[in-house]
Amino acid sequence: MSCPDCFNGAVHEGTPTGTVTKLHNIDIYVAEPSSGNPPQAIIGESAADLDWGGTVLIPDIFGWTFVNLQLMADSFAKKKDYRVYVPDFMKGNAAPVSMLESLRKVLVPKTWYDTFSKPYHILWLLATAFPAIYFNRPGKTFPTVKSFMESLRQNEAAHLPVGVTGYCWGGKHTILLAEGFTVDSKPLMDAGFTAHPSFLDLFGDIEKMTVPVSFAIGDKDNQVSPTQGKQLEKIILDKPDGQKGEYRVYAGYGHGFACRGDVLNDDPKGAVEAEEQALAWFEKHFEGVKY
Secondary structure: OOOOOOOOOOOOOOOOOOEEEEEOOEEEEEEOOOOOOOOOOOOOOOOOOOOOOEEEEEOOOOOOOOHHHHHHHHHHHHHHOOEEEEEOOOOOOOOOOOHHHHHHHHHOOOOHHHHHOHHHHHHHHHHHHHHHHHHOOHHHHHHHHHHHHHHHHHOOOOOOOEEEEEEOHHHHHHHHHOOOOEEOOEEOOOEEEEEOOOOOOOOHHHHOOOOOEEEEEEOOOOOOOHHHHHHHHHHHHOOOOOOOOEEEEEOOOOOOOOOOOEOOEOOOHHHHHHHHHHHHHHHHHHOOOOO
């Protein structure tokens, strides 16, 4: 399923506080706990004498340098003392953030000039959107994601649980990881969270999942209709214990609400609640997990 609405939303204000480095040959943004405490992945147990603790955040089509995703990683790190990784799985082929303003002018013109300039913005969007989607098609990028997660599990996360969050484009990869891939008899991820995933094969991707995933989807999302959402929810709730997911509907919200906002509803409440949903899900599934 393609994603014509993947580019909706807005750029948030703020200055990320993490660092940029390389890990397993991937450029990566790292958010550390601002409290100065050691990162925690196992609830109630400090990771001071362990290797790593936290989550991997797989971004939307705007990639790892998008300020919204880096600010979100900072928030995760601050609230739960997690270390959060935002890798460049797109290898420099992310869509330009400047597309957001053009999308708004096309979809929600506010002035006569916005209306008059629509043809220009439509042509520019087509010229920039298609390359980003082509170079970042899941069949091409998932091997990079999987390889990174294997290296992470064998090294930094050898003894700790791993959580993965995915937004839009990243949601597809989170769901693919949930098929139950392992390395050294350990799962590549212990729990996943996705908000408004795109590029899904409904419902084949969902049926293959064996790792619990929490979904946050607006009832106006063009990628998953309310009818499809009910079937998706039934599939993940009917899975056996240890694989069962959760599905939450956000009334009044469309695609992109959890990381950018969307043209249908700019109220940030949905994004805040989706973040709380993700953190609660990881807290529940990290507890007591050791390797």
